[in-house]
Amino acid sequence: KGKFSTFDAHYPEEKLAAARFDIAHAKREAERIGPNTYALVTFLFERPTPLTFLRRVQGILRLQHSASIAALEFACTQAMQFRRHAFAYVRDCASRFEAQGRRPVMVATPARDNDSMHLHQPIITEKNS
Numbered sequence: 604k605g606k607f608s609t610f611d612a613h614y615p616e617e618k619l620a621a622a623r624f625d626i627a628h629a630k631r632e633a634e635r636i637g638p639n640t641y642a643l644v645t646f647l648f649e650r651p652t653p654l655t656f657l658r659r660v661q662g663i664l665r666l667q668h669s670a671s672i673a674a675l676e677f678a679c680t681q682a683m684q685f686r687r688h689a690f691a692y693v694r695d696c697a698s699r700f701e702a703q704g705r706r707p708v709m710v711a712t713p714a715r716d717n718d719s720m721h722l723h724q725p726i727i728t729e730k731n732s
Contacts, residue, residue, distance in 0.1 A: 626653060629660050636664070636672055639679040647688060662690040666697055674700040 626648055633644035643663065647656040666675050678696035682688055 624657075624661065626657070629657070629664060632664050633660075636667060637676040637679075639676045639683070640664075643679040643683055643688065643693075646683065659688075659690045663693050666694060670697040670701055674698075 629644055630641065630648070633641040640663070644660050647653070647660055650656060663675075663679070666678070670678075674697040675693075677700045678693045681696045682693050
């Protein structure tokens, strides 16, 4: 008496999921997505104040609804490799991955004949006799 009480049955399904979101749930969801996403989420939660990263992790995990799993995995790999853990960076990497045909762009050097490579034009001198 005199206290508030709310039963889980009173919540709509989407509100219940948001109300019960915690670190353990986020790690399970990230592990379900893939190893790179799990690595990023675990890294963020191992910081000195893990709850400050909860909204960022929620955003990263929500990207699976707008991007493919492969794009999200690629984005999390890039975030860990370049130490850029902001949500905007992960989102932009995933969208670039999606825009480029679901494959990372690899820069390849053109094939050249080693005998015809020169750093400069050869100097041709003519002797006047």
